[in-house]
Amino acid sequence: MKCICIGLAACVLIAACSGEQAPPEPQPVPVQTVTITNQAIPNVIELPGRVEPVRQAEVRARVTGIVQKRLYTEGSNVAEGQPLFRIDPRELRASYAQTQAALDRARATLRNARAVVDRYKPLVAENAISGQEYDAALAASREAEANVAQIRAQLESASLQLNYTTVRAPIAGRAGRAEITEGALVSQAEGTLMTRIEQTAPVYVNFAQAASEVLAIRRAISAGKIALDANDRVEVRLTFTDGSEYPIPGYINFLAFSVDEETGTVGLRAEFPNPTGLLLPGEFVRAKLFVGEVQQGIVVPQRAVTLSEQGGSVFVIDAKGLVAARKVTLGSLVDSNWIVETGLKPGDVVIVSNLQKLRPGMPVKRVAGTAGTRKPVTSKPAQPAGAR
Structure with a gap:
């Protein structure tokens, strides 16, 4: 019986001794890092x-009439001066013919008035007619000239109005959808919008x-x-x-x-x-x-930054060689690097690998590798193919 008690006591003593042993220390996690330095970085806003569009033109009606036909394909590229719509020209054509006839009549009157002046000129020198008669003939000739000039201007206006029945593109570009359809009445006074062209x-x-x-x-x-x-x-x-x-x-x-x-x-x-x-x-x-x-900027590789609703953060190695979380204020992402506005300073060691395995306070071991190489940020990156 005494032997059994001694054996039990020995077992309890052994168990107590084994419970006092410290747990093994965690193994350092191998990580790749970059050391923060100041460098020239692009100032990105x-x-x-x-x-x-660089140019935009509204195509509006310049005469009043009924639209006969749309002459372009909606959404297509058109050249400057290309016909887009045709407005019924018959009324304006008749007005043009009427003005042309009035001009012919005024020219005939002018020729007759000049002939009278030519006949009176030698007669007045011989006192065969009075100077008053000659002056009246001369005035009639000048009035006929003014009348011809006035009607000629009216004819030019009528010609313009007739040309406006063919609505043309004021600029080259892509024509939009038609704002009116065939058979619609367009108004010169209201300047009816017909379509738009954009360059x-x-x-x-x-x-x-x-x-x-x-x-x-x-x-x-x-x-x-x-x-x-x-x-x-x-x-x-x-x-x-x-x-x-x-x-x-x-x-x-x-x-x-x-x-x-x-x-x-x-x-x-x-x-x-x-x-x-x-x-x-x-x-x-x-x-x-x-x-x-x-001139004195700070950047970190994109893969080193963890983004959340609270903003960005990185893992750094503190003075004791342990992991520490650091909140950072990020600027723009340029060339696979985040521009850091606040939160880091030159000399900080930022971890860029095995981020999923890390927790604050864990020991880490720095290892060499290309994953931690920080690519310099350029203010003018190479343009992609096709850039001008």
Whole structure:
């Protein structure tokens, strides 16, 4: 019995000793990193914009009449001067003929009046007729000349009116749908809208920026914090509503010199080539304006950033070699790198791999690898094929 008690006590002692052993330390997770440094980065401003045609013309009726026929295909490209509609010309043709007849009659009267003057001229020198008679004949001749000139002008006006019965394209471009149909009455007085023509190669994109931001950029340029390119051009790149990018960059070609009193913004406009017609007038787009370079900027690779409803965050390695979460304020995404406005400073070590395995406070081990290589950000990336 004594032996059994001693055995039980030994077992309890062994169990107690085994329970006091510390758990094994977690193995460091191998990670790839980048060390934050200041570098010249593009100064990117993102703004919403709308696509507009470079030229737009409203085709309106210039005579009153009944539309006989539409002469173009809706939505097709038309040339300048191409016939679009035909308005019934019969009434204006009759008016033209009537004015032509009046001009012929006035010319006959003028010829007769000049003949009288020619006959009276030698007679008045011989005192065969009075000077009063000669003056009256001369006045009648001049009146006939004025009458001819007046009717000639009326005939030119009638000719224009007759030509306006064929409605032509005032500019080249894409013609929209017809606003009237055959048989409709159009009015010169009301200027009945018949269709619209838009030129969409190239196109304009209009957007607006807060006046305070424009002032801040100008001050930064004056202070040397932002450096423009040699040509002082501002490149613009577009993103569609589905997230895809327009492959051809454009450039700012207009900056308003006044502030909109209602919105407090300054208007800007960029011009974009549109050889394939991908940009449609009225379309909403997001524009990235590359306004020079910020000399002391910070970027991190896109894969290092975790996005959530609260914003962006990254994992960094603290002084103890442990993982720490860091919230960052992000700017624009350029060349697969996020521009960081706040949250990081030069010397911070940012983790770019195995992010799913990491938790704050975990030990990590830095390893070499191309995944952590930070690609330099360029202010003027290479243009895609087809860019001009």
